[in-house]
Amino acid sequence: MVTIKSEFEISKMRIAGQVLGQALKLLEEMIQPGVNCLDLDKAFIEFITSKGCTSNFLGYYDYPAHICVSVNEQLIHGIPQNRILKDGDIVSIDTGCVFEGYHADAALTKICGEPRNNLELKLVNDTRKSLELAIEQVRDDVRIGTISATVQKFIEQNGFQLPTDFAGHGIGTAMHEDPLIPNTGKMDTGMRLKAGMTICIEPMVQISTSKTITAKDKWTVISADNSMAAHFEHTILVTEEGCEILTLFKD
Ligand code: MF3
Ligand code: CO
Numbered sequence: 001m002v003t004i005k006s007e008f009e010i011s012k013m014r015i016a017g018q019v020l021g022q023a024l025k026l027l028e029e030m031i032q033p034g035v036n037c038l039d040l041d042k043a044f045i046e047f048i049t050s051k052g053c054t055s056n057f058l059g060y061y062d063y064p065a066h067i068c069v070s071v072n073e074q075l076i077h078g079i080p081q082n083r084i085l086k087d088g089d090i091v092s093i094d095t096g097c098v099f100e101g102y103h104a105d106a107a108l109t110k111i112c113g114e115p116r117n118n119l120e121l122k123l124v125n126d127t128r129k130s131l132e133l134a135i136e137q138v139r140d141d142v143r144i145g146t147i148s149a150t151v152q153k154f155i156e157q158n159g160f161q162l163p164t165d166f167a168g169h170g171i172g173t174a175m176h177e178d179p180l181i182p183n184t185g186k187m188d189t190g191m192r193l194k195a196g197m198t199i200c201i202e203p204m205v206q207i208s209t210s211k212t213i214t215a216k217d218k219w220t221v222i223s224a225d226n227s228m229a230a231h232f233e234h235t236i237l238v239t240e241e242g243c244e245i246l247t248l249f250k251d
Contacts, residue, residue, distance in 0.1 A: 001177075001178055002170060002177070002178045002179050002191070002197065003170075003172060003177070003197070004194060004195075004196035004197060005172060005196050005197070005198055005237075006196075009102060009172065009173075010196070010198075010237060012099055012100050012101065012102035013099075013102045013103075013104065013171075013172070013198055013235070013237070013246055014246055015099045015100075015102075016053060016097055016098060016099035016102050016103060016104035016235075016246075017104040017106075017235050017245075017246030017247040017248075018246070018247075018250055019047075019048055019051040019052075019053050019097055019099065019104070020048070020053075020095055020096065020097050020104040020105075020106050020235070020247045021106065021246075021247045021248055021249040021250060022047070022051075022249060022250075023044055023047045023048055023095060023097070024093065024095055024106055024107075024108060024247070024249065025249045026043060026044075026047055027040050027043065027044060027067070027093050027095070028093070028108060028110055030043060031085065031091050031093070031110045031112050032085070032112060032113065033085060033086055033087045033089075033112055033113045034084060034085070035084070035085050035112075036082060036083065036084055036085075037069045037071075037080040037081055037082070037083045037085065038080055038081070038082055040067060040069055040080060040093065041065050041066050041067050041069070041080040044066050044067050044095060045066040048066075048097045051099075052099065053097040053098060053099045054097065054098045055096070055097065055098070056096040056097060056098050056103050056105075056175045057094075057095075057096050060175065063077075063079075063219065064079060065079050065080050066095075067080060067093060067094060067095045068080075068092075068093070068094035068095075068107075069081075069091065069092070069093055070091075070092040070094070070220065070221075070229065070231065071083070071085070071089050071090065071091055071092075072089060072090050072228055072229070073222050073223050073226040073227060073228060073229060074092070074220050074221070074222050074229065075092070075163065075166075075204050075206060075212055075221045075222065075223060075229035075231060076092065076094060076107075076166060076204055076221045076229075076231055077094075077219045077220055077221050078092070078219070078220045079217060079219050079220065085112045086112065086113075087112060087113035087114055088111065088112065088113060088114060088115060088116035088120075089111070089112040089113075090109060090110075090111055090112075090120060090123075090124065090228050090229070090230065091109065091110055091111075091112050092107060092108070092109040092229070092230060092231040093107060093108060093109075093110075094106075094107035094231065094233065095107065096175055101173055102172065102173065103171050103172065103173070103174065103175045103235075104171070104235045104246060104247050105171055105175055105200050105202075105233060105235050105247075106200075106233050106234055106235055106247035107202060107231050107232055107233035108128075108231075108232055108233075109124050109127060109128070109230040109231055109232060110124070111124055119207065120207075120228055122158070123160060123205060123207055123228055123229075123230050124230045126154070126155065126158045126160060126205070127155075127160075127203050127204075127205040127230035127231065127232055128230075128232050129154065130150075130151045130154045130155050130203045130205070130232075131151075131201060131202070131203050131232040131233070131234065133150050133151070133154050134147050134150045134151050134201050134203070135201060135234065135236060135243060135245065136150075137150050138193065138199075138201075138236060138238055138242060138243040139193075139238065139239070139240070139241060139242045139243065140193070140194055140195040140238060140239065140240045140241075141192050141193070141194070142192065142193050142238075143187075143188055143189060143190045143191065143192050143193075144179060144180075144181060144182075144185070144189075144190035144191050144192075144193065145185040145186045145187060145188060145189030145190035146187050146188060146189075146190075147181060147185075147193075147201060148181065148182045148183060148184055148185025148186075148190075149184075149185050149186055149187040151183045151184070151201075151203045152183065152184040152185065155183075155203065155205055160205050160206065160207060161205065161206045161207065161208060161209055161210040162183050162184055162203070162204070162205060162206075162210055163183075163204055163206060163210050163211070163212045163221075163223075164182065164183070164184055164210065165212055165221075166202075166204055166212075166221070167180050167181055167182040167183060167202075168180070168181030168182070168183070168199060168200045168201045168202045168233070169181060169199070169200050170197065170198065170199050170200075171198050171199065171200050171235055172198055179191055179199070181199055181200065181201055181202075183202075183203050183204065193238045194238060195238050195239050195240045196237075196238065197237075197238045198235065198236065198237050198238070198246070199235075199236055199238065200233055200234070200235050200236070201233065201234060201236060202231065202232065202233035202234075203231070203232060203233075204229070204230075204231045205229065205230050205231070206223040206227055206228070206229045207223070207227035207228050207229075208223075208225055208227040209223055209224050209225040209227060211223070211224035211225070212224055233247075234246070234247045234248065235247045
């Protein structure tokens with residue numbers, strides 16, 4: 001069921017989103033050569049707890065951590081490990097939190113230290129850009145296919161690949177609500193978004209294959225050819241005029 005949020009609900013989602021935006025910024029700054037991935041998880045849960053939020057990842061289908069840390073060929077759902085990040089690692093951090101029953105969900109990818117090459121830098125920049133372009137399309141009455149097609153067109157024009165096994169989603173009193181927001185699709189098709197809907201748009205991109213495999217830990221999703229991967233996500237409120245990015249970092 002797709003729901004239109006009330007002002008009361010939106011005010012709670014704004015708080016969850018703002019806390020998450022700040023937490024993600026903190027983690028982004030921590031991603032440096034020499035940092036242990038377990039310390040990212042620890043810093044995250046300490047921060048959101050101090051702001052009155054709880055984790056929506058921990059225990060989700062028995063997920064064992066508060067964030068996902070997916071490195072290099074890992075696309076999404078990497079369980080934070082006792083692993084020291086190295087210069088050039090491509091680090092995707094996916095995070096979520098709940099404030100008084102309302103969820104936020106956001107992700108980013110950062111190259112740790114110096115990029116290894118221009119292609120990997122382009123992968124990260126183009127994935128971020130595809131989310132920005134998709135967000136620019138969001139307003140009352142836009143059709144979901146237009147958002148999906150915007151991501152697809154930009155990513156494919158730039159020669160990268162889009163796994164189709166995973167998608168964005170609605171969000172509110174649960175982390176995953178209807179509707180599904182795929183990263184591939186056709187312009188001017190699908191359901192119309194309405195002001196007051198809250199959604200997550202999350203392009204997931206790989207360098208040279210759209211196929212993924214799930215690791216033995218049953219969580220970590222890896223590109224099938226071990227090529228590098230990137231992921232960005234924001235929680236967004238649809239408005240009459242456009243949208244409000246609830247998980248955008250604000251001081
Ligand atoms: N935040 C992810 C998403 O973007 C889901 C994380 S699954 C979890 O939809 F198990 F790690 F929580
Ligand atoms: Co999400």
